[in-house]
Amino acid sequence: MAKHRGRGIASINYPIGMNLGGDPSQALVHSNPSGKFTVSLSSIDLGQGMKSVTRQICAETLGVPVEDVYVDTADSDTGPHCMGSFASRGTHRVGNAVMAAAKEARGVMMEAAAEELEVNAADLDTDGRGNIHVKGAPHRSISTKDVAIAAQFKQGKTISGRGIFLVPLSEVNPETGEMSPATCYAHACLVAEVEVDDETGEVAMVRMDSAYELGRALNPRLVEQQLVGGAWMGISHALFETPEPYYPDPAHGPRDFVEYLMPGPGDICPHDIAVLERPAADGPFGAKGPGEMCANPVLPAVANAIFNAVGVRMDELPITPEKVLRAIKAQGGARPQARR
Amino acid sequence: MTKTALQFRHNGRDVALFVDGGVNLLVALRESIGDMTPKFGCGQGGCGACSVLIDGELHLSCLTLAETVNGRSVETLDGLKDGPNLHPLQRAFMEQFAAQCGYCTPGMLMAAKALLDRNPSPTRAEVIEAISGNICRCTGYEPIVNAVLAAASSGRARA
Structure with a gap:
């Protein structure tokens, strides 16, 4: 022995991810008048870090500090649709949806900033610390907070964006059984x-x-x-x-x-x-x-x-x-x- | 049903309440006092999520009759931090990523506190022994063991 x-x-x-009828997830991003952003998701964080990672993705895409982004995963009755936190799909599917929503919100934010700075939005950039400035002229700048206030109270714009990421249904080849599920x-x-x-x-x-x-x-x-x-x-x-x-x-x-x-x-x-x-x-x-x-x-x-x-x-x-x-x-x- | 008057120290403050006969300490803490830090996991002493300290000793509050803590001192996770300052164990759990879903964390922290209070310099084997009554489904235990050891060595550095 x-x-x-x-x-x-x-x-x-x-x-x-998985592929049983297509694999979509949605995200909504909006700013409030304080210049902070909320990401609305129905994707659940059960300890794996869904909130942390989507927060990082949103902040990076918007060009704002990570502290300025709040992720709300409160309620799948009222939030945008998500297939769920399973199949290792969260970061990839939901992350892509958040990225798309943040891109759209960033576009509105830059338009609102351009109006305030009286320049073309294409000439603007973010510094990642809460400011938007004219490329090559950092002194010509405005804070994201001031942009959010102007959008809300002066311009009547919602700084917001919608995002969805969908991997469409992959049909199974009846002859060979082949499919592309991922x-x-x-x-x-x-x-x-x-x-x-x-x-x-x-x-x-x-x-x-x-x-x-x-x-x-x-x-x-x-x-x-x-x-x-x-x-x-x-x-x-x-x-x-x-x-x-x-x-x-x-x-x-x-x-x-x-x-x-x-x-x-x-x-x-x-x-x-x-x-x-x-x-x-x-x-x-x-x-x-x-x-x-x-x-x-x-x-x-x-x-x-x-x-x-x-x-x-x-x-x-x-x-x-x-x-x-x-x-x-x-x-x-x-x-x-x-x-x- | 007859109610029993009960007085004890809860995280350093005197509390007085009436409890139904047979009510366990976990229910008294959560429902009568509103301290939600001890968690209900299994209700039969199998998981450790409800762990609290009674007169400094580790107990499972789900298996403790509330009436038995009359005149004694009960510590829960809610009393671990000192005002805005986290306890060294809480800081170590944070720094070592020793929580995922967090449901076992209050019980783990109390089990770890009971250990460090009586043995400030435990070995790895002693830490493992001390948290063996607590189930964690997320972390794989390794980060929790590391956090307790880190808190122990930070305590030694201060002393």
């Missing part, structure tokens, strides 16, 4: 090292090393946060959790946090991540998005690492100690493979 180390590798391609793909490779106890069947994570190519990382800390947290969920799907019962009767299935197994803080391992950036041609500032793919490569990498450690091919999830023990027994003992 012994503990065996093994290493496994997995690579994935991950499509950004416009860009992210990529990842992950190496997992595990330790398998051939007496208990327990699999312990030793370390993970991964590389993710997900377009431009608009907010690198949030990307890293998702990759770290998503890998935990990958471990969880690989080794612990399932809504299905471990035994035939559904009544034996997990019903609550006490019975639904998940890895705790003692079950995690060091994870070294490299983020590679190959900007997507149709992404907002080149972004694709991390999202679901954070978890995906962990499962096959862990299964391959278990094979490398004890020579059993696990093809059912989660890979519980019982399944590992039964498989080792069926093959007549652990058969460590060549160390990779």
Whole structure:
């Protein structure tokens, strides 16, 4: 009886967004008289950073400080339509919609500024700090706040913009089954090292090393946060959790946090991540998005690492100690493979 | 139903209220006092989202009868910051990106405070042990462990 180390590798391609009847999201951007901007979305921020990233995209496109942009995701009854925060689509689809809305709002803002400065709007630029100035003549400037006040109370203009981003429905070729469900793909490779106890069947994570190519990382800390947290969920799907019962009767299935197994803080391992950036041609500032793919490569990498450690091919999830023990027994003992 | 008079210290302030028999501390804090920082996760001690300190010790408020804290001191996340100044643990959680959806964060912070109050220089293993009763579904725990260790070392730097 012994503990065996093994290493496994997995690579994935991950499509950004989904395509079941087309994949659209809308955004609305408007300024209030204080020169601050509101982005209205129905896209939900459930902790992944949707608000932060759309705020950055809007501020960058408008040419105003990020502090001057507020993102409101309050209510899908009253907000512009969004398909939802899933399928790793948020940054790409919603980001593009916000960019389009902010571009339109910027156009109105520059027209309003041009009227105040008595110049042509094409000759104006933003400084990213809340001012609009004549190109080559920074002293000929007006603050975005003064432009917003003038638009509201003098010119009678709404500084606002509408945006939608739609990936149209991709028809399936009835002959070949081919379709183009996504416009860009992210990529990842992950190496997992595990330790398998051939007496208990327990699999312990030793370390993970991964590389993710997900377009431009608009907010690198949030990307890293998702990759770290998503890998935990990958471990969880690989080794612990399932809504299905471990035994035939559904009544034996997990019903609550006490019975639904998940890895705790003692079950995690060091994870070294490299983020590679190959900007997507149709992404907002080149972004694709991390999202679901954070978890995906962990499962096959862990299964391959278990094979490398004890020579059993696990093809059912989660890979519980019982399944590992039964498989080792069926093959007549652990058969460590060549160390990779 | 008979109501019971209850007095205790809530984040350093005396509070007096009437509670129904059998009401747990989590409900008393949230519904009678209006302190929404302890979260309801599972109601059976399985997730740690409702963690509070009673006389400095970590307790699950969902499994604590409200009547048992009579005359005692209850600390929740709401009392952690000092006026406008965040507690070193809160700053460390922010700097280490140790929250995503944030639902587990109040319980994590109280579990971490209970640890640092009795052991200002914990090892990584001791931090892991201290937060093992708290479930997080977003972060993968690593940033939380790092944040607690960072807060501990910033405390040592000050002392």
